[in-house]
Amino acid sequence: MSKQFHVAVVGATGAVGQQMLKTLEERDFPIASLKLLSSKRSAGKVLTFKGKEYTVEEATPESFEGVQIALFSAGGSVSKALAPEAVKRGAIVVDNTSAFRMDPNVPLVVPEVNESDLKEHNGIIANPNCSTIQMVVALEPIRQQYGLKKVIVSTYQAVSGAGLEAIEEMKQQTKDILEGNEFTPEILPVGGDKKHYQIAFNAVPQIDLFQDNGYTFEEMKMMNETKKIMHMADLEVAATCVRLPVETGHSESVYIETEKGGASVQELKTLMESSPGVTLQDDPANQLYPLASECVGKNDVFVGRIRKDLDRDNGYHMWIVSDNLLKGAAWNSVQIAESLAKLNLLK
C-alpha cells in the first residue's frame, strides 16, 4: 500500500471514534490527510493523531469534499443524513451504524468472512453490529468445513457499546451502591427508551428498543446480519442480548448445529487455531478460556470452551469473546478500509 488516502472520521470524539483513531495510528494506515468530524456539540475539541493536533470540525455535507474514505460512527441519523452526501462527493463510506446494514444495495462486511462483497459496493459499506461480528468470525470457518444449520446465542455485552456516557453511568452507579448512596438510572439500558434500570451488579436483558415480535432490535440485528454476512438466508439463528456491568469486551455463549456431524472437539480447536482473526484459548484442565477482562485492546476474536453437545452429534457449544470497540467496531472498520485499498477500490 504505497498510495495514501484522504480520510475523514465522523464521530471522532465518541467511544468508537477514539478507537478508530488509535487503530488507524497503530495500523499505520496510509493517510494523506485526516479530517476529524463530529456533531456541533463536540466541534472545537482538539485530538492528537500521530503526535499532531487536529481540531474537530462540525460534520457538514461540504466536509467531505476531497475525502476518499469516510469512517462513520456518530449514530444512525448522522449516517442517514451525511453518508449520501459524502458518497455524492466521491468518498467511500464505511458506516458503523445500523442505518444501511440491511439495505440490499449495501455490502455488510466482515473481512474474514465476506471481503469480496466489497466489490459490489455503491459508495456505502456497512460495518455490522459488534455482537454479530465476533460471532461470524468464529462461525465462518465452521460453516465452510462442516456446514451450519442452527445458531442459538446468548450475549454478555459490555456497556461501552452504549457509549462513553453509559460507561460513566455504570461506574458512578457502582460507586454509589458500594457507598450506600441513592442513585437514579438515566441512560441504560437504552438512552432513547422510556425506562432506565440499574446496570451495576445486574444483568439487563434489553439492548436497543423492543420490536413488535418481542425481540429487541439488537437481537434482530444479530439474527438478520448473520444471515446477510454469511449469505445464508435460511440459517436458523436466534439471539438473546443482555447488557452487563462490564466496561469493554462482549462475551457470547453460542450453541450451533452443523450440517455434517461427527467433528471432534479437537478438530474444531485445530480449525479455530488456523482461522483468520481468531485466537483459540481453550484448555479446561488449566482453566484457560476467553475472558472479557483479557480481550481489551486486542483485535482478535477469542474462542474457547468448545465442547460437544451431549445429545446431538452435530451440536457444539462455545464461548466467544472480543473487544466490542475494536473487532466489534473500530478495527473492523479500519480493516474494511485496508481491504478497499488492497482490492484497489479506493479511487
Added chain:
Amino acid sequence: MSKQFHVAVVGATGAVGQQMLKTLEERDFPIASLKLLSSKRSAGKVLTFKGKEYTVEEATPESFEGVQIALFSAGGSVSKALAPEAVKRGAIVVDNTSAFRMDPNVPLVVPEVNESDLKEHNGIIANPNCSTIQMVVALEPIRQQYGLKKVIVSTYQAVSGAGLEAIEEMKQQTKDILEGNEFTPEILPVGGDKKHYQIAFNAVPQIDLFQDNGYTFEEMKMMNETKKIMHMADLEVAATCVRLPVETGHSESVYIETEKGGASVQELKTLMESSPGVTLQDDPANQLYPLASECVGKNDVFVGRIRKDLDRDNGYHMWIVSDNLLKGAAWNSVQIAESLAKLNLLK
C-alpha cells in the same frame, strides 16, 4: 400444621444458612426446638432467631439426637460425613449440597415439580442446585401442557452462590478497580481450583470444576438434575454456566423446544401466570422483564421475555430470574420441610 418439630440447621452462619433462618422465621415454621450447627471455626457465634439468641454449636454426630428435621448447607464433605449420622438418629435430612443429589435412593425435590417424590425418601432428601431449581419451576408447567424435548440454557449467576467470602472479594475488587488499586483474585471463580480470575466488571465462564468432557460440574449438575427432577431421562438439555459481578439473583437465558408446537406467546404467558411459584414479568412495550436486582428477597421465580423462535414452531425463548439464596437454596429447603410436614412424613 399444629404439630411442632425439633429442627437443626447445619451451616447456620453461611450465606444460605442465614437465609434459612430468615425463611423459617418468615414462614413461621412450627419449631419445637432449634439447634444451630456449624464447623468448629464458626462455633460459639451467637445468632438471633425470633428475638431469641442461639449459640452456634459445632456439628457432631451427637448433635442430631432428638432432631426430627435437619437442614444441611455446610458443603458436600460435611453432608457426606454427618447426614447419615443424623438419619441414624431418626432425623430427616434436607441437604442443600451436591453430595447425594444423583444418588438413586435420594429424592431430588422441587416441591412445585415433584413433591410426591418425597414419599420415596430414605432419610435424606436432596435440594437441587440453585440454577436448576429456578429453571424447572418455569419449565414444568410447559412440560405438562406441551411436552418438552430440548433445553439450551446459558446462565448469568451471582457470586453469593460461592459464599460470603466471594461476595466480599467481588466488592473489594470492584472498589480496587474503580480506585485504580492493584488486586489479586484469590477465591473466584472456584475457591478450590488452581487459578483465580477477576470477577469485577467481567463475565467468567466457569462455575465449579471442569469435568473431562469439557463441561463444568455446575453445567453437569444443571443437565443431570433437570432430568432427574422432571423424570425425563431422555430430555435433551445443555448448559453453559457463567459467573457475573452480581451479588444475588441468578438470571437464565433459556431456549426450549416443546413436543407439541403451535402454542402462542400469549398462551405461554397465561400458563406462567397460573403456575405455582412463578411470577410473570413480561411486557416488552413497557420494558417489563425480570431483573436480578429486583428479585432479591423474594421467593418466586420470575419469568419474562417469552417469545417464539422465528425458525421453529415448537421453539421458544425466555428469561428466568430468581434469588439464588432463596428459591435456589433456603426457601426450597424450607419448602421441602413444609411439604414433609404436610405429607405427614416427619415422625
